Amino acid sequence: MERRTEFAIKMDRIRAYLKKAKADGVALGRSDHFAWAACGAANYVNMATDGGAAVFLLIDDKAVVITNRIEKQRLLDEEIRSLPIEVDAIAWQDDQAKHAIKTHIGNKKVLSDNGFAGLPPLGDGFTQLMMELTEAEVRRYRSLGGRAGRALQSACRDIRQNMTEREISGMIAYRCYDAGITPIVVLVAADDRIVKYRHPLPTSKSAKKMVMAVLCGRRGGLIASCTRMVSFGTPTQEIVDKHAACVMVDVNFNANTMPGRRVGDVFTLAQNAYRMAGFSQEWDLHHQGGPTGYRTRYYTATQHSDDIVIPNSAYAWNPSITGTKSEDTLLVLEDHNELITQAPDWPQMEVECEHMCIERPDILVM
Incomplete structure (x- = not known):
């Protein structure tokens, strides 16, 4: 019915x-x-x-x-x-x-x-x-988001040093199919490839120090996107600082994506967050995401995007600062937002923005 x-x-x-x-x-x-x-x-x-x-x-x-x-x-x-x-x-x-x-x-x-x-x-x-998602689609999206987040994080927790990017991508794909999700995009970068490439197709390179894993998973037509960072041993202070700055931008995107807001204004606020964090030009090195649903992105947002954020819609923002990235899928509802791919069992960092304290995935140290 x-x-x-x-x-x-x-x-x-x-x-x-x-x-x-x-x-x-x-x-x-x-x-x-x-x-x-x-x-x-x-x-x-x-x-x-x-x-x-x-x-x-x-x-x-x-x-x-x-x-x-x-x-x-x-x-x-x-x-x-x-x-x-x-x-x-x-x-x-x-x-x-x-x-x-x-x-x-x-x-x-x-x-x-x-x-x-x-x-x-x-x-x-x-x-x-x-x-504009129906009530049934909102429920299906929540289910997909939870499954996708758990699939990616479970695979990331099983990463070991010297695994190749292709082995890691295979684990992610397996976890997705096991959860009833089709992995339509799986990106994996190890070590210097994280710095070099924003869209790292998996290769035979072995992971020695760090891994970035990216998933876009589809179930029932809807698509959820998320990214996680893994470090073998304590990451460098440079990476810690960059990730904290990237998460700050991510929180800014998600906190300001509210019904009635112009998408271009949300983007401009995030540009300001990049500048305040000391990385004013990083937004220009990769697209920042945008509205999602039955496509990975319906379009990539810019400061010129005139669409108005509507209730019961979804966004996947993906700010990056060279060497790190922060990304989850956001449900925008009438009176609150939900990050649906943010699953438990992962280290979190708290960031305050717009009088809200938001938890976001930190780097997992193995």
């Missing part, structure tokens, strides 16, 4: 969007759009592409999923079960998808997210429909 209620809310949002766009329907083939519209359903087989093996059609009051016969039964049994959606399965060996879509569309004006069958584009405004 909860899933059908969520589905009804989303269909109402789409219809309101279509009314403004003077259109009759949508065709959603992107995996993020499909997952949102179908309440967490996965239409993809290859997770290395934005597209999927099924298209969600909403025309007037009718919802249809067009797929091939290979995917039909799995979609019915495991993805869209309990939802009021018809399934139109076509032969896999024939290029019938365009014909099937046009048959359902007729003379209606239908917008597409991937230009399929020559349909007009959906438009950037569709993303706004996805950013």
Whole structure:
């Protein structure tokens, strides 16, 4: 019943969007759009592409999923079960998808997210429909956040000196799959690669002194992001000071991301926090994150971002200062914020900002 209620809310949002766009329907083939519209359903087989093996059609009051016969039964049994959606399965060996879509569309004006069958584009405004989470999505996000945080931290606690970055990334991936999470981004850097690269794809390099581990994990379409730092023995005072400064910026981001605030103003406050910490140019060396949900980031925020923070939305800020980084996923609710990937069993440091005292992950010393 909860899933059908969520589905009804989303269909109402789409219809309101279509009314403004003077259109009759949508065709959603992107995996993020499909997952949102179908309440967490996965239409993809290859997770290395934005597209999927099924298209969600909403025309007037009718919802249809067009797929091939290979995917039909799995979609019915495991993805869209309990939802009021018809399934139109076509032969896999024939290029019938365009014909099937046009048959359902007729003379209606239908917008597409991937230009399929020559349909007009959906438009950037569709993303706004996805950013406001339903009550059911908030609950699912909390569950995902807890699972993702525990998976990453559990793997990090099992890191040992001389493990390669690839071995560490394998442990993270294993913990994720074991928790029902798909690890769509796993970054691991050891020692000097932490300083050199903000997006360190895992290599055969062995960890001697420090490790930075980054995870973006997906479950039910939603994505949670988090980063943890590990040190073998006491880290240098330089790293300790940099991490404390980075956490201060992170707390500034999270404390100021409140309903009604302009996203660009939140960003500017964080820029000031970088400056006050003595690292005024570090923000320019890596993006700082932004709103999240069914994508790792809907966009990367800047001081020019004019969107207004809304209740029941999610953000993943990821400030970094060369050699360290601080990142978790934030739920912004009507009257408070929740850092949902911040799991127990990790050293914390307390930082005060905006009359709040916020705990953030410190460096784990092994």
